[in-house]
Amino acid sequence: xxxLYDDLIIQTVCRIMIPFIQLFALYVITHGHYSPGGGFQGxxxxxxxxILMVIAYDIKWMKKRFSEYTNIFMIAFGVFIYAFxxxxxxxxxxxxxxxxxxxxxxxxxxxxxxxxxxxxxxISVGITVMxxxxxxxxxxxxxxxxxxxxx
Amino acid sequence: MIWITELLILxxxxxxxxxxxxxxxxxxxxxxxxxxxxxxxxxxxEMGAVDVAFTEAAVGAGISTAFFIGAIYQTTRRTKD
Amino acid sequence: xxxxxxxxxxxxxATLIYSTLEMPNWGDPNSPAxxxxxxxxxxxxxxxxxTPNAVTSVLADYRGYDTLGETTVIFTAAVxxxxxxxxxxxxxxx
Numbered sequence: 001x002x003x004l005y006d007d008l009i010i011q012t013v014c015r016i017m018i019p020f021i022q023l024f025a026l027y028v029i030t031h032g033h034y035s036p037g038g039g040f041q042g043x044x045x046x047x048x049x050x051i052l053m054v055i056a057y058d059i060k061w062m063k064k065r066f067s068e069y070t071n072i073f074m075i076a077f078g079v080f081i082y083a084f085x086x087x088x089x090x091x092x093x094x095x096x097x098x099x100x101x102x103x104x105x106x107x108x109x110x111x112x113x114x115x116x117x118x119x120x121x122x123i124s125v126g127i128t129v130m131x132x133x134x135x136x137x138x139x140x141x142x143x144x145x146x147x148x149x150x151x
Numbered sequence: 152m153i154w155i156t157e158l159l160i161l162x163x164x165x166x167x168x169x170x171x172x173x174x175x176x177x178x179x180x181x182x183x184x185x186x187x188x189x190x191x192x193x194x195x196x197e198m199g200a201v202d203v204a205f206t207e208a209a210v211g212a213g214i215s216t217a218f219f220i221g222a223i224y225q226t227t228r229r230t231k232d
Numbered sequence: 233x234x235x236x237x238x239x240x241x242x243x244x245x246a247t248l249i250y251s252t253l254e255m256p257n258w259g260d261p262n263s264p265a266x267x268x269x270x271x272x273x274x275x276x277x278x279x280x281x282x283t284p285n286a287v288t289s290v291l292a293d294y295r296g297y298d299t300l301g302e303t304t305v306i307f308t309a310a311v312x313x314x315x316x317x318x319x320x321x322x323x324x325x326x
Binding site: 078097125131 | 279281282283284285287288289291292293296297299300303304306307309310311313314317318319
């Protein structure tokens with residue numbers, strides 16, 4: 001399915017659009033406290049920008065910027081951050097994922113620190129969802145071979 | 152006047168859902184499912200559930216259509232039944 | 233056989249439509265769902281978590297364990313997809 005198109009219009013439009021899509025995705029992730037959005041939606045949009053790279057250019061072109069090792073690392077890293085924040089809460093002497101206790105290590109009062117911890121968790125969910133979407137698309141579209149097709 | 156809009160959206164939603172089952176071309180079926188997701192997103196935004204609408208637009212209409220098209224290219228484009 | 237399946241589907245749909253007649257109206261403030269725990273979240277979310285969006289505070293703070301499980305489900309989906317589909321060039325078994 002994925003092959004190198006020599007279509008100048010598609011490549012130029014995608015090259016201009018992709019940074020704005022990624023900027024919007026980061027806005028959705030970090031502005032989830034005040035507007036609709038959050039880690040899952042922002043991660044989906046961020047993953048969609050990488051899928052657009054694969055469709056418009058080539059799978060090798062995308063893997064030069066976002067290698068498979070980094071992809072698999074990020075899948076596990078997001079879940080790890082999430083669980084590790086909960087573990088820090090236990091170590092500091094509160095319940096699992098009770099972020100109020102984090103004011104002992106972060107410079108904020110116990111109410112503001114909950115918003116900070118929520119932001120960290122949104123970012124970790126966004127990392128995981130982005131990597132998962134890219135990974136599933138690459139494995140589905142190239143049937144696990146990660147090379148361009150003969151079409 | 153808002154119920155007329157709702158009725159219109161629901162009618163197109165039903166047409167998209169039935170068409171996605173009955174059409175023989177799997178690529179058209181995937182696109183119809185994307186249209187279904189987007190109409191569902193409009194319906195949810197109109198009911199006030201903006202977060203759910205955002206999720207539906209990002210996942211249902213965006214990512215899953217790309218997944219469907221990627222999966223269709225690994226198999227035949229026409230249905231057998 | 234198709235007629236039998238159609239009858240089953242119509243009966244199930246009729247049961248579902250009949251059961252929706254007993255549901256509370258859309259946006260009813262006296263429905264059981266908006267009497268028990270929703271007012272508590274809507275009133276206390278700003279002073280307890282400093283997050284104006286109640287949906288985000290419920291998802292990531294009050295119900296953080298639920299979101300952790302959801303993230304783990306997505307993680308498992310990706311791991312299973314890699315394990316089932318990924319093929320390497322030097323793999324002689326496929």
